[in-house]
Amino acid sequence: SAYFNGSANLYTPPSSDYEFGSGDFTIEFWINRASLSNAEMIYINTDTYNGATSLSVTALPGGRFNIYQYITNTFTWYAENTTAVITANTWNHVAIVRQGSIITFYINGGAAITA
16 A cells, blocks of 8 residues: 655556556556545556557546546547546545456446446
8 A cells, every 4th residue: 555645656667567558457446535626646657668558547626537548649538527436535446447449447346437
C-alpha cells in the first residue's frame, strides 16, 4: 500500500511489461480518498517503446471517474462521468478490464462504464 498526500507520486521506470497492445488486460486497485472535491490523476501509462499508446484514469470531483485511452494518434476510447461513484473515507475497489475490443470499468464490483 502507499499513502499519497496530494503532492507525492509513484513512478515506475519504462518497461515493455506495461505495454497493453491489443490483448486482454486487467488493472485493479483499491482507493480511499479523504475528499471528493478535487480531480486527481490516479493512473497513467504511456508506451514509451512506440510512443503511440497511453491509458489514464482520473478521479473526478464527486467520486466519478474519467478514463482515456489513446492509440496510434487517434482517440479510441474516451469516457467520463461513470455511472457509479466511490465513497469518501472508505476503501473502494476499482478495476479496468479489456476483453477483445470491449473495455469495462468497475467500481466495487459493478460495471460503471462499458465501451
